[in-house]
Amino acid sequence: MKAITQYKYGSPGVLELQVVDKPVVKDDEVLVRVQASSVNPLDWHFMRGTPRFGRVVMGLLKPKNKILGADVAGRVEAVGGNVKQFRPGDEVFGDAFERGLGAFAEYVCVAENAIVLKPASTTFEEAAAIPVAAATALQGLRNKGQIQPGQKVLINGASGGVGTFAVQIAKSFGTEVTGVCSTRNLEMVRSIGADQVIDYTQEDFTRNGRRYDLVIDAVGNRSVSDLKRALSPGGRCVIVGFTSLGLLFQAAFLGPWMSLVGSKKIGLMGTVKPNSEDLEFIKELIEAGKV
Template sequence: MKAITNYSYGGPEVLTYSDIETPIPVGREVLIDIHATAINPLDWHVMRGTPYFMRLMTGILRPKKFNVLGADISGKVIEIGSEVTQFEVGDEVFGDIFNFGLGGLAEYACVSEEALVHKPANLSFEAAAAVPVAALTAWHGLRKFGTEKWGKKVLINGASGGVGTFAVQIANSCRAHVTGVCSTRNVELVRSIGADHVIDYTQNDLAENEEEYDLILDAVGNLSLRDYKNLLAPGGHCAVVGFGGMEHLIKVGLFGGRRIKMVDFKANQEDLLKIKELLETGIISSVIDRTYPLAEAREAMIYLETSRARGKVIITNKK
């Protein structure tokens, strides 16, 4: 089968369009004919091996496991292992396969049935692939750190990105007053998906904003500890997404703060089924910026690393 492989750390230049062996499912594994895959900042961190502590998991000098990137997949089940109980051949599925070794940038993936759920009938394969990592991250960031804050003020920093677009919609569905932060070209997009107020960071300094928020979801990680403290209302919470927030967590620990935390979770079927319900009822939907064929995954990664994508970047295997 065709796949995008990387056997060394580095930029998109290490990605190669290659022929590798098609896997065979055993036990509770299913073989998926992948129709679409979404790429995430997670993929470029694994690709580059940064931050360096990640290499304790992926390999110190070169990748030892994740030589095919891609966590978000959607496609059809074409073969099942002998112990599979949840799916049959022909089922359309989607899921986050990070905890099962990645492998989405390929024509086929062999993964445990525990990583997947049935694809909503009202979604295309591309729209479904855009969901798992970003929507689950937004879900956990909002629900885990701000459950008691619904109906109050929520700030989404990076509201036009993959996580941000889902976060705006989820927070809006919970009747929060949502403020999104983005650049000028994305103001109307963020407003169209449910933000009550939009701050254009190219025109306004967020650090000088006098509003206070009950919950901040920082999907960029570019704010300082002082920014968080100034923007949070008394008793407020801040959920920081991605590795950009690591330095803040260290500072918070040193200062004894407890309101700022990283969004850390393990994808599971229960949470993905909740997201599926939101998709089926139209409460949330995918925002897709660009779609690339599998052979052009390197170009897709170059674009993703610009951090200018509106919503998700999708790799498709089907014409």
């Protein structure tokens, strides 16, 4: 089969189109004929081998995963002996990360519990853009953020991959949503459901005097102290992305320490694991027209 491969870390120039062996499905796996896959920041980090401490997982000197690609949408080609939920021909979407990525290829093996049937209303291309970004938004809001109806929620980076899903999912929980984005994306963020929008080129959401019950920082470009200032008493902030190692270490270490003092809680999202339960939840939102 054809696949986009990499044998060293670096820029996109390290990627090569090659013919490689087709994967062999295991008992608990599903072999998917890939119709579409999307590119995530996760793929960029694995391609570059950054941050360097991440190479403990990625491979110390060279990539452990020779084929990138977490998000996948396609048709079931074959199923393992223990698989009960799918059969050949099913149209599915999901996440290949648990089994070592591999979606930038004609075929990929995924765990049975990492895919679900594709929403009938979406194309393969649309479905391939959903799993990692939407699961990140859902788990950040619900699991880490403990979102509740009636809360005031702010999404920093509301026009990005995670942010656009976060705006819509937060609205589905019955919250009042404020989206932070650039001037050119204000109308788009309004169109997907944000009650209010903030143009970050004109206004600093951490210094405008407004306070929020839950902040999802999908950019990672603000200090922990800035984010804490934007929270209401008892509020929570979940930091999903980061733009520098300094801010990453702040989120990982200073945030939890500051959370011990007072009622405001700040923490790093951590590892996102798309699973069939969350993907099914997201699929239902899509079919209901809420995402």
